[in-house]
Amino acid sequence: xxxxxxSSIMITSQILFFGFGWLFFMRQLFKDxxxxxxxxxxxxxxxxxxxxxxxxxxxxxxxxxxxxxxxYFHWKMNLCVILLILVFMVPFYIGYFIxxxxxxxxxxxxxxxxxxxxxxxxxxxxxxxxxxxxxPKHGILSIEQLxxxxxxxxxxxxxxxxxxxxxxxxxxxxxxxLRNVTDTDILALERRLLQTMDMIISKxxxxxxxxxxxxxxxxxxxxxxxxxxxxxxxxxxxxxxxxLTLIQQEVDALEELSRQLFLETADLYATKERxxxxxxxxxxxxNFLGYFFSIYCVWKIFMATINIVFDRVxxxxxxxxxxxxxxxxxxxxxxxxxxxxxxxxxxxxxIIVTSIRGLLITLTKFFYAIxxxxxxxxxxxLLAQIMGMYFVSSVLxxxxxxxxxxxTIITEVLGExxxxxxxxxxxxxxxxxxxxxxxxxxxxxxxxxxxxxxICNRKLVENL
Amino acid sequence: xxxxDRVKVLVLGDSGVGKSSLVHLLCQNxxxxxxxxTVGCSVDVRVHDYKEGTPExxxxxxxxxxxxxxxxxxxxVKSTRAVFYNSVNGIILVHDLTNKKSSQNLYRWxxxxxxxxxxxxxxxxxxxxxxxEQFADNQIPLLVIGTxxxxxxENKRHEVLTRTAFLAEDFNAEEINLVIEKRYxxxxxxxxxxxxxxxxxxxxxxxxxxxD
Numbered sequence: 001x002x003x004x005x006x007s008s009i010m011i012t013s014q015i016l017f018f019g020f021g022w023l024f025f026m027r028q029l030f031k032d033x034x035x036x037x038x039x040x041x042x043x044x045x046x047x048x049x050x051x052x053x054x055x056x057x058x059x060x061x062x063x064x065x066x067x068x069x070x071x072y073f074h075w076k077m078n079l080c081v082i083l084l085i086l087v088f089m090v091p092f093y094i095g096y097f098i099x100x101x102x103x104x105x106x107x108x109x110x111x112x113x114x115x116x117x118x119x120x121x122x123x124x125x126x127x128x129x130x131x132x133x134x135x136p137k138h139g140i141l142s143i144e145q146l147x148x149x150x151x152x153x154x155x156x157x158x159x160x161x162x163x164x165x166x167x168x169x170x171x172x173x174x175x176x177x178l179r180n181v182t183d184t185d186i187l188a189l190e191r192r193l194l195q196t197m198d199m200i201i202s203k204x205x206x207x208x209x210x211x212x213x214x215x216x217x218x219x220x221x222x223x224x225x226x227x228x229x230x231x232x233x234x235x236x237x238x239x240x241x242x243x244l245t246l247i248q249q250e251v252d253a254l255e256e257l258s259r260q261l262f263l264e265t266a267d268l269y270a271t272k273e274r275x276x277x278x279x280x281x282x283x284x285x286x287n288f289l290g291y292f293f294s295i296y297c298v299w300k301i302f303m304a305t306i307n308i309v310f311d312r313v314x315x316x317x318x319x320x321x322x323x324x325x326x327x328x329x330x331x332x333x334x335x336x337x338x339x340x341x342x343x344x345x346x347x348x349x350x351i352i353v354t355s356i357r358g359l360l361i362t363l364t365k366f367f368y369a370i371x372x373x374x375x376x377x378x379x380x381x382l383l384a385q386i387m388g389m390y391f392v393s394s395v396l397x398x399x400x401x402x403x404x405x406x407x408t409i410i411t412e413v414l415g416e417x418x419x420x421x422x423x424x425x426x427x428x429x430x431x432x433x434x435x436x437x438x439x440x441x442x443x444x445x446x447x448x449x450x451x452x453x454x455i456c457n458r459k460l461v462e463n464l
Numbered sequence: 465x466x467x468x469d470r471v472k473v474l475v476l477g478d479s480g481v482g483k484s485s486l487v488h489l490l491c492q493n494x495x496x497x498x499x500x501x502t503v504g505c506s507v508d509v510r511v512h513d514y515k516e517g518t519p520e521x522x523x524x525x526x527x528x529x530x531x532x533x534x535x536x537x538x539x540x541v542k543s544t545r546a547v548f549y550n551s552v553n554g555i556i557l558v559h560d561l562t563n564k565k566s567s568q569n570l571y572r573w574x575x576x577x578x579x580x581x582x583x584x585x586x587x588x589x590x591x592x593x594x595x596x597e598q599f600a601d602n603q604i605p606l607l608v609i610g611t612x613x614x615x616x617x618e619n620k621r622h623e624v625l626t627r628t629a630f631l632a633e634d635f636n637a638e639e640i641n642l643v644i645e646k647r648y649x650x651x652x653x654x655x656x657x658x659x660x661x662x663x664x665x666x667x668x669x670x671x672x673x674x675x676d
Binding site for chain 1: 548
């Protein structure tokens with residue numbers, strides 16, 4: 001009987017999460033696009049719902065809500081479903097939508113998407129080989145095998161995101177890195193931009209006029225067609241068309257220049273806004289936070305190095321350690337069991353909420369930056385995949401922040417995974433990525449102009 | 465050549481609706497083979513004979529300024545774009561018939577180009593949405609063009625076209641729905657079959673567009 005009540009509670013909460021994911025998709029992600037394939041929206045919301053349910057189960061574990069056996073059952077079921085989605089459904093649909101975009105393969109969509117999915121599965125499987133996570137006791141399609149691979153990818157993603165945040169955050173928040181931009185600079189650039197546009201216009205006017213007079217005189221501008229046409233065009237070409245090609249080349253160069261000037265002007269405007277923002281109260285507050293965070297990031301890097309060098313993984317979680325310190329050193333006596341439950345609940349809750357919120361915001365920003373009307377489906381599904389893997393690996397890593405008695409369910413369900421390995425892996429990737437980022441960007445100055453150009457060039461490639 | 469008068473027309477709309485293809489078709493009489501994302505602004509010029517065949521015939525350069533970007537861009541990009549909106553003689557608003565959001569965004573595009581704020585300062589209390597009054601005193605003529613008509617299924621065409629007719633009325637603009645595609649282009653250059661030819665717009669300015 002209690003099992004039914006528990007299940008109904010779980011299902012209600014899942015429906016709530018599903019609705020939230022649906023709304024988020026509609027209002028935030030797909031704000032500027034039209035949803036033509038509802039499958040995408042459903043998949044995204046389902047992934048979100050099941051990921052949030054996992055976190056909910058952890059909270060229930062800490063608080064002791066619901067029956068222990070029904071919790072265990074729901075854990076297993078949840079894990080199976082989410083692995084099914086992450087490994088089977090989402091990659092298949094990604095392949096399907098990629099193939100639909102390519103006009104040539106349109107007829108045999110299903111066949112090619114199955115092929116793509118099989119390639120993905122092959123690489124996914126190969127991923128497990130170099131890592132010490134294979135345990136010969138279990139079969140091929142067991143939960144442990146799948147989750148170990150998903151965990152590796154997810155932990156790598158988390159470390160990459162943390163590393164990026166560690167470097168980018170000081171840059172964004174601190175005014176130390178802001179260049180000085182005055183209004184006259186902006187005006188001068190704008191004037192140059194308009195002058196370039198005027199030059200382009202005058203050249204195009206000449207071209208249009210030349211074409212018109214050629215057309216009126218009856219000289220049709222023959223495009224060289226076929227082999228003999230090409231040979232003929234080498235020797236005999238109308239003087240008008242020669243002129244045209246010369247002017248066309250000048251125009252192309254000028255257009256490239258106008259694009260660069262446009263991007264530089266946009267960059268200057270953005271810097272000017274940031275300078276103004278830094279003078280406000282909010283800006284000053286974030287500036288202070290920036291200093292604080294950079295110190296925290298440096299400490300994290302330091303700890304990661306120590307962990308790797310001395311080959312140690314933290315044995316006790318922060319809650320128990322904090323309680324030990326207060327009891328032993330400060331001499332404050334209080335009911336350890338009672339407080340440890342509540343404190344760990346609050347701590348884990350904060351970690352979960354901030355990571356969900358942070359991930360959703362990052363996903364939204366990323367989506368706005370790189371998607372277009374053609375590729376929006378594929379990108380949203382990729383984001384759903386990243387989100388699912390990120391949440392699964394957070395569950396693995398969150399285990400370290402909880403006291404021993406609450407870790408049991410995760411250990412029970414996930415079997416004999418080498419949890420220490422994941423923490424070590426996280427530290428390694430975090431360090432490597434930080435070093436690379438710091439080398440690439442100097443003292444953390446992330447060149448905005450280059451990022452814009454990168455995004456533009458990426459769009460230029462998309463000419464299907 | 466430079467003594468001919470010039471007319472500046474802005475071509476605005478969301479990303480991917482077909483502005484660059486449209487401008488290329490109007491100016492080069494060819495279909496654009498490989499459209500790519502427009503960074504900043506790209507200009508093209510068309511020589512046009514105003515009131516051809518009458519004694520008042522005059523030849524003009526029509527400059528089509530195709531401004532790229534989206535309506536939800538960062539304010540720094542919007543400020544940079546604003547430099548292109550000076551001394552404009554006409555505005556062409558382009559939207560995608562298969563994408564409803566692009567038609568809704570046209571309101572914001574036109575407001576951005578006409579340099580009005582979304583929140584009216586008058587006594588009228590609106591919820592920040594489009595207000596027809598803001599266009600009442602607008603002197604700059606507007607033309608609304610809907611693209612990709614061929615991608616809409618036959619039965620849905622009627623409802624889509626009525627919706628866009630309302631849209632055009634709101635702007636007090638003229639409307640054209642068309643197809644820009646390779647198959648429909650005929651060799652003698654100027655014939656573009658397949659769109660309902662609407663009337664030319666006057667509105668007190670120097671030009672009238674009509675397609676032969």
